[in-house]
Amino acid sequence: MAEVFVPAIKTADxxxxxxxxxxxxGTRIAIADVQGTYYAFDDECTHEQCSLAEGDLAxxxxxxxxxxxxxxxxxGAVIAPPAVVPIRVYRTRVDGDALHIEV
Amino acid sequence: MxxxxxxxxxxxxxxxxxxxxxxxxxxVVTLIGAEDGVPYERPxxxxxxxxxxxxxxxxxxxxxxxxxxxxxxxxxxxxxxxVDSGRRIVHIADGxxxxxxxxxxxxxxxxxxxxxxxxxxxxxxxxxxVRDADRLRAEMRPGRKAVVVGMGFIxxxxxxxxxxxxxxxxxxxxxxxxxxxILGEAVGATLATLHESYGVRTIFNDSVAAVEGGRRVEAxxxxxxxxxxxxIVVLGVGVEPTVDFLDGSGVHVxxxxxxxxxxxxxxxxxxxxxxxxxxxxxxxxxxIRVEHWQNxxxxxxxxxxxxxxxxxxxxxxxxxxxxxxxxxxxYAGFHTSYDELVVRGQLNGASYAAFYMTxxxxxxxxxxxxxxxxxxTMPLIKARRPVDPDRLRDDKVDLRSLLDKx
Numbered sequence: 281m282a283e284v285f286v287p288a289i290k291t292a293d294x295x296x297x298x299x300x301x302x303x304x305x306g307t308r309i310a311i312a313d314v315q316g317t318y319y320a321f322d323d324e325c326t327h328e329q330c331s332l333a334e335g336d337l338a339x340x341x342x343x344x345x346x347x348x349x350x351x352x353x354x355x356g357a358v359i360a361p362p363a364v365v366p367i368r369v370y371r372t373r374v375d376g377d378a379l380h381i382e383v
Numbered sequence: 384m385x386x387x388x389x390x391x392x393x394x395x396x397x398x399x400x401x402x403x404x405x406x407x408x409x410x411v412v413t414l415i416g417a418e419d420g421v422p423y424e425r426p427x428x429x430x431x432x433x434x435x436x437x438x439x440x441x442x443x444x445x446x447x448x449x450x451x452x453x454x455x456x457x458x459x460x461x462x463x464x465x466v467d468s469g470r471r472i473v474h475i476a477d478g479x480x481x482x483x484x485x486x487x488x489x490x491x492x493x494x495x496x497x498x499x500x501x502x503x504x505x506x507x508x509x510x511x512x513v514r515d516a517d518r519l520r521a522e523m524r525p526g527r528k529a530v531v532v533g534m535g536f537i538x539x540x541x542x543x544x545x546x547x548x549x550x551x552x553x554x555x556x557x558x559x560x561x562x563x564x565i566l567g568e569a570v571g572a573t574l575a576t577l578h579e580s581y582g583v584r585t586i587f588n589d590s591v592a593a594v595e596g597g598r599r600v601e602a603x604x605x606x607x608x609x610x611x612x613x614x615i616v617v618l619g620v621g622v623e624p625t626v627d628f629l630d631g632s633g634v635h636v637x638x639x640x641x642x643x644x645x646x647x648x649x650x651x652x653x654x655x656x657x658x659x660x661x662x663x664x665x666x667x668x669x670x671i672r673v674e675h676w677q678n679x680x681x682x683x684x685x686x687x688x689x690x691x692x693x694x695x696x697x698x699x700x701x702x703x704x705x706x707x708x709x710x711x712x713x714y715a716g717f718h719t720s721y722d723e724l725v726v727r728g729q730l731n732g733a734s735y736a737a738f739y740m741t742x743x744x745x746x747x748x749x750x751x752x753x754x755x756x757x758x759x760t761m762p763l764i765k766a767r768r769p770v771d772p773d774r775l776r777d778d779k780v781d782l783r784s785l786l787d788k789x
Contacts, residue, residue: 334755335755336755336758336759345754345755346704346711346754347704348677348702348704348758361680362424362676
């Protein structure tokens with residue numbers, strides 16, 4: 281199935297060095313701004329389904345507030361348990377004032 | 384090739400074995416466990432696993448085949464009877480002997496036996512391993528009456544799980560509130576309200592005199608004279624470090640196995656980590672013994688480099704969570720007393736953080752539905768710098784900003 285870039289959010293609506301969450305085709309996707317670079321990944325923590333966008337972002341690491349799992353927002357890799365399964369990440373592209381996500 | 388032996392095929396033991404393998408490709412790593420299955424995590428036993436919502440596979444630290452592919456030798460169903468620290472040999476109950484160069488004690492704790500009439504009746508449970516959880520699970524049916532004795536973390540979580548499954552639950556605790564001894568009465572009272580709001584009957588300042596029944600439990604009688612009819616009793620009356628096999632080894636035992644900041648005991652080549660270890664924590668400047676998941680995992684892994692000849696202190700700030708009903712309770716740090724409890728938010732509200740402070744320093748923090756502030760407090764605890772209580776109280780202050788004001 282061909283994946284396509286779809287507009288997800290205005291870049292101005294992502295807090296600087298913070299996170300926002302969008303609903304794209306029924307999937308909650310978190311957007312992180314890391315020094316002006318945008319990363320998109322599944323908002324649900326793979327441990328107990330808490331919202332990662334409600335967590336803390338430090339550099340490229342997002343920490344889930346429920347149980348402390350940490351993920352690399354660039355690759356989705358688990359940095360710290362209790363999560364074991366990586367989060368899915370999506371490619372992003374800025375087009376004008378809009379951020380597009382490949383889904 | 385050095386032989387590293389770990390006693391206790393638990394989260395601590397498995398984390399240590401995995402770290403030993405990662406840090407030394409040619410080491411011989413052996414993991415000895417008294418239980419029959421591969422290492423698993425215990426927190427879900429009182430929550431998701433007990434309710435049938437989480438399968439056993441999800442609890443495993445690693446899938447069963449992981450250990451053979453990583454050349455970690457598993458000796459399961461093997462109870463250690465003795466450690467000969469002179470010859471460096473571990474003795475197993477079935478007669479096997481396992482030589483070691485370094486040894487990690489990760490045997491954890493076992494449930495304290497309640498010294499009460501009737502505790503051997505059918506329907507009386509305690510909870511430590513997966514078989515205990517299976518036995519209790521098999522008796523949980525909506526409408527049945529259960530009495531939970533002791534409202535520590537296990538008792539509190541079991542009460543919430545039983546209620547979730549539709550049982551009628553009464554809790555008894557000798558203190559004034561759930562977890563009152565650990566968290567203090569003011570915080571404990573908020574947890575009592577939580578249980579009561581979900582329909583749990585709570586009895587404080589009282590304890591069990593006897594469990595009554597013929598073959599099977601029929602009631603619990605309290606010292607104050609209350610009789611509570613029930614079909615199930617769950618005892619959560621505390622734990623003791625599992626150290627009996629160390630008799631004669633020369634290893635210093637005092638509230639668990641006493642270790643320094645490197646997880647080393649007084650006997651060369653022998654280390655300890657996890658629930659069993661009374662560890663000198665460099666942040667708090669004292670020995671502390673922590674019985675929680677994060678310490679089990681991280682301290683197990685933290686012992687590994689020291690077993691391989693390095694000198695790396697273990698200094699992570701202890702942290703744990705407890706999910707009860709729809710509430711998430713988190714605690715970070717370590718305290719046994721405090722001069723001031725600083726509250727951020729309202730203790731009678733839906734969420735708060737409360738800081739246990741002594742001498743202007745935060746020793747610990749507890750949060751109800753406020754994991755973010757608990758996590759953001761951890762660097763403040765570790766920094767051991769005075770923090771202005773008024774800034775902590777002000778919930779418009781981002782706790783991360785307090786770290787920069789050193």
